[in-house]
Amino acid sequence: MTATPEDRPPLISEDDRDTAVRRLQEAYAEGHISHEDLDERLHRVLTVTSHSELGAALASLPKEKAGTTSTIAAAGRIQRRGVWRVPRQLKVESAFGKVHLDLSRAVIEHSVVDTELQLGTGKAKITVPRDATVDIEGLHTGWKDSRYEAGHPSRPGGPTIRISGAMGSRAAVG
Structure with missing residues (x-):
């Protein structure tokens, strides 16, 4: 059969x-x-x-370490750029103002980075490395649609950046 x-x-x-x-x-x-x-x-x-x-x-290996979520929260503008360590799970919260996360020179040690945006008003801009794959399916916006602008053809082997959450305005990723 x-x-x-x-x-x-x-x-x-x-x-x-x-x-x-x-x-x-x-x-x-x-x-x-x-x-x-x-x-x-x-x-x-x-x-x-x-x-x-x-x-x-994977039998007999020690249990996997519990992942922690790092949170960046502010009432206004949030900006991260240059060389900074990106956690496996990142939550960004802002009631007002703009958010700009530049991952292009960041240290990314994980194959997948989950970024959750919880923004009231304002917009978010996320700049990703050239070899990143981006998934914005889980992101919901109120006023305008999110957009993903691929700057250059991605190279294989880079991290997957998954962006989810809710925000009042628009997110631009590229």
């Missing part, structure tokens, strides 16, 4: 695979697994297709 698509387990995503690779690298760096074990598990993580196989490759 042939398995129907509904019977097959869902395939793992590249984000799942990237997270597994990061966990293995952290476990090796912390001395929880040997170099040989790291090599074998990395091979498995990069070739498996199901979540159960991925879970088996």
Whole structure:
């Protein structure tokens, strides 16, 4: 009997695979697994297709550290530019004023960065690195639509910047 698509387990995503690779690298760096074990598990993580196989490759690792959300909050203008460390999860809150986050020279250590905007009025501008992939599907605006302006064709291998939240005006990402 042939398995129907509904019977097959869902395939793992590249984000799942990237997270597994990061966990293995952290476990090796912390001395929880040997170099040989790291090599074998990395091979498995990069070739498996199901979540159960991925879970088996990560078996016996310490539990993943809980992610923390960093919050930038102000009543008015918020600006971050230059070299700064971008957390895995970033929440930006402002009742009034403009927000400008420039990630083009920032230190981004995660394959995915979730940025939540909670803005009253005003607008947001987020400048991303050339190799970033941008997802603004989760962002809701009140007055004007958000826009994503790709400045240059993205190069493979960069971070995914997911922008979500709610704001009164418009967000420009590029």
